[in-house]
Amino acid sequence: MIDTFPPFASPRSAPPPAEEDLRLLLLIRHFELTLLRLFEAGQLSGTTHTCLGQEYIPVALKPLLEGDDFVFSNHRGHGHFLARHTDPHGLLAEIMGREGALCSGVGGSQHVYHRRFLSTGVQGESLPVAVGTALTLKDTGALTCVYIGDGTWGEGSVYEALNMARLWEVPLLVVVEHNGIAQSTPTTAQMAGTVAGRAAAFGIPHHRTASTEIDEIRAELALLVAEVRSASVPLVVEFATHRIGPHSKGDDTRTPEEIALAADHDWYTRYAGLFPEAFGRLDREMRELVERAAADVSARPPSVWERP
Amino acid sequence: MTRVSEHLNRALHDLLAADPGVHLLGEDITDPYGGAFKVTRGLSGRFGDRVRSTPLSEGAVVGVGAGLALAGRKAIVEIMFADFATLAFDQLVNFAAASTSMYGRPVPIPLVVRCPSGGNRGYGPTHSQSPQKHFLGVPGLHVFELSPFHDAGRLLETMLALGRPCLLFEDKVLYTRRMYEDGVVDELFRYEVTGGVARVFLEGAAEPDCTLVVHGGMAHRALAAMRDLLLEEDVVCELLVPSQLYPLPDLPGLERAGHVCVVEDGSEGGGWGAEVARVLHPRLWSTLRRPITLVASAPSVIPAAPHLEREVLVQPGHIRHAIMEALS
Structure with a gap:
C-alpha cells in the first residue's frame, strides 16, 4: 500500500472528543476486537470484516444524520450500524445466530436491515437502491446516506447510480471510506484517476478530508450535508482513512511496515496517549460492556427463523 | 377489438390513476415516444414525475425500482428488450429477491420488471430471446407472462400485491394480437x-x-x-x-x-x-x-x-x- 496521507493530519493539540463520542468510538473498537477474539476461540462462524481504525467516520457522521434518513452500509458495516443504533447485543446476536438477533441470524455480519439501516454484501449494489429511496425523500429534508469503499468504485453500478442521482437531483450522501486497500489490492493497483475526478465527471460536489478529529470533520461537513437536504443534491464525501486490521480475519498480506504505517493513524493510541486518565476509564468501561454483551449473547439459545 | 399492447397500456393507465404510490421507470418510456413498443404511451403526460425515462442503465434502474419499493412505493420497470434483463441480474437476484427474506422477516419489495421478449420479428440474436429460464428457481423471485387470455390489470395488481419482485415477460408478437373476450377463441x-x-x-x-x-x-x-x-x-x-x-x-x-x-x-x-x-x-x-x-x-x-x-x-x-x- 502506498500511503499518501501524513499521519495525524489533525493537530495533536485538539481537545479530546466529547465523552459521548469517545464512548461510541470505544464501543465499536471493542465490539470489533471481541469479534476477532471470538473467531480465534472458534465461537463465530463464517466471516466478518472489522472497521478497526475507521470507527471515527460513522461516529463523526452520527449527529449529521436524522431519524428519517436511510443509511446503506456494506460488508464492513458494524461501526456504521452501532453509530446509527446503539444495540451491540442485537448485532452480536445477529452475527452469532442467537436469540434476539436483528435479522434472526439469516443475514449475519453483512446483511442487516433495521429501521432504515440496511447493509448488503455485494459491492456497489446498494447505490442504485439508495438512489431509489432518495427519490422518495426529495424535498422532504431527509436524505439517503450510503457508505462505500475505494474498491467499490470498480463496480459499474456506482456510475449508473451517480449519473441518475445528479440527473434527478436526489438527496444522496455518498460516504467513501478510502482506506487505500481493497481486500489485498492497493488502490493504486485498482483505480485509475481519483474519486474526486470521478465525482466531477458527473458534476457532483466532492469533499475530501484527511482529518480523524470528530469535531473537525463535523465542522467541515455540517453545511455540505445541510445543502444535500435543502437543495436535494448528491454529495460525495471522501475520507482518507486507514484500515489497521485485516480485510476479514487474519488475511492481511501487507508488510509489517505498511501495517505499522496504518497503525500510526489510529485514534485509539493517540487518545490513549493524549488523555490517559479519561480515556483509560472509558476504555475499561466499554471493554467490560462488550465483554458482558458477548457473555450474555453467547449464553443465549440459537435464533429461530420462520422460513417463508 | 383490443390489441394486447393497448390492453396493457390501458391497464397501466388505470393502475397509476388508482394508486398514487406506483412509479414507472424505463428507457424511452415518456411521450411522445411512449416506449419502444408504445406500451407506456400517454402515461408521462398524465402522471408526471411518476413516469421517468431513464439513462441506459438496466441494472441500476432495477435497483432504483427496488429502492422505491423498499421506501414504501410500488415500482414498475420496463426493460426495452428482455435480452437486456441479464444486465439487472444482480439487482434482481442478490438484492430484490434476496431482500424479501434475508433480513429474517418478510420485507415487501413490490417491484415488477416488464420484459418484452421473444422473436419472429427478425430482430436478431440479442433482441429476440425468451430468457425466462434464467430467472427460474430464484428464491423470492416470481416469473409471470402476459397472455391474450389474462386481464393485464388484474395481473399487475396480483404481482404488486405479492410484495415480491416479479418479472413480467411480454411476447413482442403478442403485442400486435387481439385480447380474447367472452370465453371465445374462435369457431372451434x-x-x-x-x-x-x-x-x-x-x-x-x-x-x-x-x-x-x-x-x-x-x-x-x-x-x-x-x-x-x-x-x-x-x-x-x-x-x-x-x-x-x-x-x-x-x-x-x-x-x-x-x-x-x-x-x-x-x-x-x-x-x-x-x-x-x-x-x-x-x-x-x-x-x-x-x-x-x-x-x-x-x-x-x-x-x-x-x-x-x-x-x-x-x-x-x-x-x-x-x-x-x-x-x-
Whole structure:
C-alpha cells in the first residue's frame, strides 16, 4: 500500500472528543476486537470484516444524520450500524445466530436491515437502491446516506447510480471510506484517476478530508450535508482513512511496515496517549460492556427463523 | 377489438390513476415516444414525475425500482428488450429477491420488471430471446407472462400485491394480437380462466388426447397446432396457459389428459418445460402413459434473417410433429 496521507493530519493539540463520542468510538473498537477474539476461540462462524481504525467516520457522521434518513452500509458495516443504533447485543446476536438477533441470524455480519439501516454484501449494489429511496425523500429534508469503499468504485453500478442521482437531483450522501486497500489490492493497483475526478465527471460536489478529529470533520461537513437536504443534491464525501486490521480475519498480506504505517493513524493510541486518565476509564468501561454483551449473547439459545 | 399492447397500456393507465404510490421507470418510456413498443404511451403526460425515462442503465434502474419499493412505493420497470434483463441480474437476484427474506422477516419489495421478449420479428440474436429460464428457481423471485387470455390489470395488481419482485415477460408478437373476450377463441375453441390459468378447450369434447402447457407468448402457435391436429389428424388437444410461470401454480385437469406436452420459446436445455415436468411428473406418475413431451426452440442463437429465424424458434409445425410422434 502506498500511503499518501501524513499521519495525524489533525493537530495533536485538539481537545479530546466529547465523552459521548469517545464512548461510541470505544464501543465499536471493542465490539470489533471481541469479534476477532471470538473467531480465534472458534465461537463465530463464517466471516466478518472489522472497521478497526475507521470507527471515527460513522461516529463523526452520527449527529449529521436524522431519524428519517436511510443509511446503506456494506460488508464492513458494524461501526456504521452501532453509530446509527446503539444495540451491540442485537448485532452480536445477529452475527452469532442467537436469540434476539436483528435479522434472526439469516443475514449475519453483512446483511442487516433495521429501521432504515440496511447493509448488503455485494459491492456497489446498494447505490442504485439508495438512489431509489432518495427519490422518495426529495424535498422532504431527509436524505439517503450510503457508505462505500475505494474498491467499490470498480463496480459499474456506482456510475449508473451517480449519473441518475445528479440527473434527478436526489438527496444522496455518498460516504467513501478510502482506506487505500481493497481486500489485498492497493488502490493504486485498482483505480485509475481519483474519486474526486470521478465525482466531477458527473458534476457532483466532492469533499475530501484527511482529518480523524470528530469535531473537525463535523465542522467541515455540517453545511455540505445541510445543502444535500435543502437543495436535494448528491454529495460525495471522501475520507482518507486507514484500515489497521485485516480485510476479514487474519488475511492481511501487507508488510509489517505498511501495517505499522496504518497503525500510526489510529485514534485509539493517540487518545490513549493524549488523555490517559479519561480515556483509560472509558476504555475499561466499554471493554467490560462488550465483554458482558458477548457473555450474555453467547449464553443465549440459537435464533429461530420462520422460513417463508 | 383490443390489441394486447393497448390492453396493457390501458391497464397501466388505470393502475397509476388508482394508486398514487406506483412509479414507472424505463428507457424511452415518456411521450411522445411512449416506449419502444408504445406500451407506456400517454402515461408521462398524465402522471408526471411518476413516469421517468431513464439513462441506459438496466441494472441500476432495477435497483432504483427496488429502492422505491423498499421506501414504501410500488415500482414498475420496463426493460426495452428482455435480452437486456441479464444486465439487472444482480439487482434482481442478490438484492430484490434476496431482500424479501434475508433480513429474517418478510420485507415487501413490490417491484415488477416488464420484459418484452421473444422473436419472429427478425430482430436478431440479442433482441429476440425468451430468457425466462434464467430467472427460474430464484428464491423470492416470481416469473409471470402476459397472455391474450389474462386481464393485464388484474395481473399487475396480483404481482404488486405479492410484495415480491416479479418479472413480467411480454411476447413482442403478442403485442400486435387481439385480447380474447367472452370465453371465445374462435369457431372451434372456447376458454375459461380459473386460478390464474387459462384453459382452452374444444366445446363438447370429452377427454383430450393431449394437453399442451405453454406460456402466453406461445399461445397462438399452440392454437394453430391444435387446430391442425384436430382437423387433419383428428387429435383433440386442450391448452393450459398459466400467467405465473414460476413458481408453477396448480394446473387443473391434467389427470384426465392422454398426454402432456410443454412448449416454450426459450432455447432447449435447462428450461421452463423441464421445470414444469419436474413439478408434474410426481403428481401425474400414476396416470401418465408416456413421458411428458418437451418442445423448445433450438439450442442456438436466433438469426436475424426470417427464414433462418423460423428454423430456430418453435413453430406450429414443430408442436404438431412432436405431439404426433409422442402419440404414435
